Amino acid sequence: MRNPMFVFDEKMADLVLGYCRDRLALDPVPLDYGGYAASLPGSLREVIGGLISPEGNDADRVLELFSDHLATAVISADSPRYLSFIPAAPTKASLLFDMVVSSGSLHGTSWLEAAGAVAAENQVLTFLAELAGLPEGAGGCFVSGGSAANLSALMVGRDTASLRGSTTQHPRIACTDEAHSSVGKALHVLGIEPFLVPAVDHRLRGEVLEAALSSDQPGAADVVGVAATAGTTNAGLVDDLAGVGSVARRRGLWFHVDAAYGGGALLSPAARPLFDGIELVDSLVIDPHKWLFAPYDCAALIYRQPALAKAVHTQDAAYLDVIHVALPGSVEAGDRAAGDGTAGDDAPGGDGAETDTADEPWNPTDYAYHLSRRARGLPLWFSLAVYGTDAYRDAVETVLANARAAAALISVTPYLELVREPTLSIVLFRRKGWSRGDYEAWSARLLADQIAFVTPTSWEGEPTARFALLHPDTTVDIVREIIETMA
Numbered sequence: 001m002r003n004p005m006f007v008f009d010e011k012m013a014d015l016v017l018g019y020c021r022d023r024l025a026l027d028p029v030p031l032d033y034g035g036y037a038a039s040l041p042g043s044l045r046e047v048i049g050g051l052i053s054p055e056g057n058d059a060d061r062v063l064e065l066f067s068d069h070l071a072t073a074v075i076s077a078d079s080p081r082y083l084s085f086i087p088a089a090p091t092k093a094s095l096l097f098d099m100v101v102s103s104g105s106l107h108g109t110s111w112l113e114a115a116g117a118v119a120a121e122n123q124v125l126t127f128l129a130e131l132a133g134l135p136e137g138a139g140g141c142f143v144s145g146g147s148a149a150n151l152s153a154l155m156v157g158r159d160t161a162s163l164r165g166s167t168t169q170h171p172r173i174a175c176t177d178e179a180h181s182s183v184g185k186a187l188h189v190l191g192i193e194p195f196l197v198p199a200v201d202h203r204l205r206g207e208v209l210e211a212a213l214s215s216d217q218p219g220a221a222d223v224v225g226v227a228a229t230a231g232t233t234n235a236g237l238v239d240d241l242a243g244v245g246s247v248a249r250r251r252g253l254w255f256h257v258d259a260a261y262g263g264g265a266l267l268s269p270a271a272r273p274l275f276d277g278i279e280l281v282d283s284l285v286i287d288p289h290k291w292l293f294a295p296y297d298c299a300a301l302i303y304r305q306p307a308l309a310k311a312v313h314t315q316d317a318a319y320l321d322v323i324h325v326a327l328p329g330s331v332e333a334g335d336r337a338a339g340d341g342t343a344g345d346d347a348p349g350g351d352g353a354e355t356d357t358a359d360e361p362w363n364p365t366d367y368a369y370h371l372s373r374r375a376r377g378l379p380l381w382f383s384l385a386v387y388g389t390d391a392y393r394d395a396v397e398t399v400l401a402n403a404r405a406a407a408a409l410i411s412v413t414p415y416l417e418l419v420r421e422p423t424l425s426i427v428l429f430r431r432k433g434w435s436r437g438d439y440e441a442w443s444a445r446l447l448a449d450q451i452a453f454v455t456p457t458s459w460e461g462e463p464t465a466r467f468a469l470l471h472p473d474t475t476v477d478i479v480r481e482i483i484e485t486m487a
């Protein structure tokens with residue numbers, strides 16, 4: 001007798017697909033409640049207690065528990081009323097196709113196993129690389145998030161420093177204290193000390209980097225790379241990428257740009273000049289699960305010279321040899337121009353007569369620290385292909401316009417104070433006279449009343465309110481409704 005777990009169950013399929021259909025049809029998506037004890041119906045542990053048992057349960061009972069008690073205890077990051085941290089706003093097409101990726105068990109480790117998935121993912125990576133102005137031949141892979149991408153990229157920066165003449169035994173990466181917390185964590189994992197450069201008005205600037213590197217500051221001679229941010233998480237500021245990039249180039253340093261949040265704004269012609277210099281990167285991170293309207297978890301990691309990353313990240317084992325040899329009907333990188341690590345070598349869509357007639361094998365596993373991986377770029381690929389890039393540009397521009405309108409409204413509201421004009425889509429402001437405790441109580445009340453999810457931050461040592469806009473449906477009317485609760 002076959003194990004029932006592997007037999008198609010029509011009733012269960014209808015049940016689960018029906019749930020998905022209903023969730024996708026919600027308009028707007030309800031905010032719901034997260035982990036605030038006050039909003040929970042009781043102990044979640046009790047609600048689901050005993051569910052994992054030798055004999056199992058009816059699918060409808062388990063789904064009902066999920067739907068009634070668990071799903072509602074998760075704040076919907078895709079609600080237009082979610083303005084905390086960095087929200088999400090996956091398109092309907094991307095969510096639907098995420099189900100295809102799941103139900104097809106589509107994975108994306110190697111060309112041998114998953115050429116179809118990898119070719120589509122690479123099409124998206126090429127699109128993003130072109131947006132950033134990277135030369136033909138740039139490529140990489142999708143990883144789970146900005147944190148994983150920063151770690152993988154900085155590992156390549158560290159391990160290839162000797163190719164650029166560094167002899168240090170104690171490599172350092174230059175950054176400011178405005179870099180995302182995951183950069184600090186990545187450096188810790190890699191055993192690298194940060195070389196902290198003072199930020200000027202919260203931004204890393206080329207001339208300040210140059211001065212710090214030329215000074216007798218301890219560690220200056222050990223710097224092998226620099227990590228800049230294009231869209232800081234707290235305030236949406238973009239570092240001086242042109243200045244920093246040219247210092248990095250001149251000094252032979254690895255130039256990494258974390259555009260995990262801000263990268264979506266590359267689509268906006270008006271915002272694009274903020275990113276001038278991004279074309280100089282050695283490695284670039286853009287999280288489509290943030291401002292490119294893809295579902296979790298999806299981060300694009302792109303290298304200017306993927307061969308360098310491949311040399312660092314390829315996992316060697318007898319059982320993996322098969323993914324590194326030439327496949328019939330494809331072009332193996334080794335058959336091409338010598339792999340000297342220059343741009344254009346060993347990359348998706350790289351030039352060369354071979355690519356006109358044959359696909360080039362590409363193993364996503366070779367470009368980050370991972371091995372098995374979900375083909376998490378596919379939901380974005382499907383959505384981009386269906387809606388077209390203009391629709392994406394328009395969605396990004398709507399968000400930018402809404403952020404400006406929110407700032408304008410705040411600046412004419414007497415009891416509020418705008419901290420600074422938004423650069424991208426994060427708006428910092430203060431309620432005159434409020435303490436940290438006031439912001440926290442207000443934030444909890446807003447969620448309890450299902451008006452919005454807005455958590456406070458701090459700015460220059462002062463408690464501050466922060467709106468992170470990312471959903472095109474977060475209109476100025478919603479913003480008005482929220483700020484009226486601060487009167």
Ligand SMILES: Cc1ncc(COP(=O)(O)O)c(C=O)c1O
Pocket residue numbers: 086144145146147148180182229231232233258259260261262287299
């Ligand atoms: C600038 C920046 N970098 C990195 C990250 C980390 O990304 P993830 O949460 O996808 O790991 C974030 C998250 O908000 C971010 O804003």
